[in-house]
Amino acid sequence: MMAGKGDTIFAKASGAGKAGVSVYRLSGPAAHAISAQLVGRQIKLREAALVALRDPKDGAIIDRGLAILFENPKSFTGEDVAEFHLHGSHAVEISLYEVLSRLGARPAEAGEFTLRALKNGKLDLAQAEALADLIDAETTLQKKQALGQLDGRLSAVAEDWRREILAVMAPLEADIDFPDEGDVPAAIAAAAGPAIARLRESLIAFLDTSGRARTIREGVSIAIIGPPNAGKSSLVNALAGSEIAIVSDIAGTTRDIVETRLDLGGVVAAIADTAGLHGAQHDVIEAEGMRRARARAEGADLRVAVLDPRSEFVSRETLDLLRPGDFLIWSKADLSTDIPDEAPEGVIVHQLSSKSGAGLPAFVEKLTAAVAGGANADGPALTRARHVKAVEEAIDALARAEANITRAPELAAEDARLAARALGQITGAVGVEDILGEIFSSFCIGK
Numbered sequence: 001m002m003a004g005k006g007d008t009i010f011a012k013a014s015g016a017g018k019a020g021v022s023v024y025r026l027s028g029p030a031a032h033a034i035s036a037q038l039v040g041r042q043i044k045l046r047e048a049a050l051v052a053l054r055d056p057k058d059g060a061i062i063d064r065g066l067a068i069l070f071e072n073p074k075s076f077t078g079e080d081v082a083e084f085h086l087h088g089s090h091a092v093e094i095s096l097y098e099v100l101s102r103l104g105a106r107p108a109e110a111g112e113f114t115l116r117a118l119k120n121g122k123l124d125l126a127q128a129e130a131l132a133d134l135i136d137a138e139t140t141l142q143k144k145q146a147l148g149q150l151d152g153r154l155s156a157v158a159e160d161w162r163r164e165i166l167a168v169m170a171p172l173e174a175d176i177d178f179p180d181e182g183d184v185p186a187a188i189a190a191a192a193g194p195a196i197a198r199l200r201e202s203l204i205a206f207l208d209t210s211g212r213a214r215t216i217r218e219g220v221s222i223a224i225i226g227p228p229n230a231g232k233s234s235l236v237n238a239l240a241g242s243e244i245a246i247v248s249d250i251a252g253t254t255r256d257i258v259e260t261r262l263d264l265g266g267v268v269a270a271i272a273d274t275a276g277l278h279g280a281q282h283d284v285i286e287a288e289g290m291r292r293a294r295a296r297a298e299g300a301d302l303r304v305a306v307l308d309p310r311s312e313f314v315s316r317e318t319l320d321l322l323r324p325g326d327f328l329i330w331s332k333a334d335l336s337t338d339i340p341d342e343a344p345e346g347v348i349v350h351q352l353s354s355k356s357g358a359g360l361p362a363f364v365e366k367l368t369a370a371v372a373g374g375a376n377a378d379g380p381a382l383t384r385a386r387h388v389k390a391v392e393e394a395i396d397a398l399a400r401a402e403a404n405i406t407r408a409p410e411l412a413a414e415d416a417r418l419a420a421r422a423l424g425q426i427t428g429a430v431g432v433e434d435i436l437g438e439i440f441s442s443f444c445i446g447k
């Protein structure tokens, strides 16, 4: 559990291990006082000062480096912050931690700086998530999406919609709370109905276009499956451009799942090479390898079946695992271009040679289109299941509001409130007070 917010916390902000420079961050009410004790004087705010950090107990030097102070609320956390840029040494880290703890600061828990920033209104929930995404980003597309989100793109649209819902419902609320005003419910309802319908439609449209956002953030899993010796591992190696998996002419070379990660048009694809599937006599290890291969194929976002066109029969075990949109690769095109006319409905068929490379770039192109086609990180996006769920909840609540608007306006108002609250979950700005605020700001009820 996080301790009380009154305390001062510290942590290394840069990566673990030896480095030229490591950055340490100290945040909380005592940050500047502790810094002064270490530096021996109070330095200017927001200016890097070259200092010697010393243990105030005996004056022993901890390290020389840069110190910068940020004053609340103009800091990352919104609290007083001291930052030290020291040599990236393990020994420096140990003595600094010892002295900081003795001076009353404590090591920060995971995410605690960001949590404080959130509590102090420096960023909202969607932005805090984006910060985590940015730190985890592996591709430029992921980085772009995270930076856009950190800028508050999603927060802004979620807030806009929430306000629109509240604005549409405000007259209705007023009518319920102050029935003696003399407003005609039917007229109010007539005005609110189409507005709610429009809002609901734009939320549905947004939900439809945001599917790629989660793909960008989460990546996709691809299982390479097929009978023994079909050339699965050779294909994985050719895609990765390195000898990730063992290749041999012995059937049953791959037994366990071998994974590698590729950047396909900005989307991270986790590619799994699997054991060959066959119905012939097999030992326990082979049987377990096949079980894992099938399980991986079933759980993957996309399956790529590899078949050798020269084999006498086409592997049903493999083809039965394919779904529309999956790939069927006829391998070893350098040996045979004669391919059987056998492919399940909706499966993308392609021929290539991992050995000569013929057909490989075209396959990468098709695979990229399947995985990342239409993926861009330009607009606001629902990057997490949490966001999608919030929008879905809002859509459902608006549908109920629409249905109730004429016969039970007070129920419709409650549904609209729920829709607004659902959207408020995206940024973490939820509150029933908001709708009252909306009423009093847009209505003049001076009685």
Ligand SMILES: Nc1nc2c(ncn2[C@@H]2O[C@H](COP(=O)(O)OP(=O)(O)OP(=O)(O)O)[C@@H](O)[C@H]2O)c(=O)[nH]1
Pocket (backbone or CB within 6 Å): 226, 227, 228, 229, 230, 231, 232, 233, 234, 235, 246, 247, 248, 249, 250, 251, 252, 253, 254, 255, 274, 275, 276, 277, 331, 332, 333, 334, 335, 352, 353, 354, 355, 356
């Ligand atoms: N000529 C030619 N040989 C290939 C090609 N792809 C794979 N092979 C050969 O086919 C044999 C089997 O290749 P692997 O990649 O080990 O096949 P696999 O499907 O992973 O086999 P298992 O792991 O045993 O299920 C090896 O001898 C490869 O060199 C190709 O495109 N052309």
Ligand SMILES: [K+]
Pocket (backbone or CB within 6 Å): 228, 229, 247, 248, 249, 250, 251, 252, 253, 254
């Ligand atoms: K093999």
Ligand SMILES: [Mg+2]
Pocket (backbone or CB within 6 Å): 232, 233, 234, 245, 246, 247, 253, 254, 273, 274
């Ligand atoms: Mg293999």
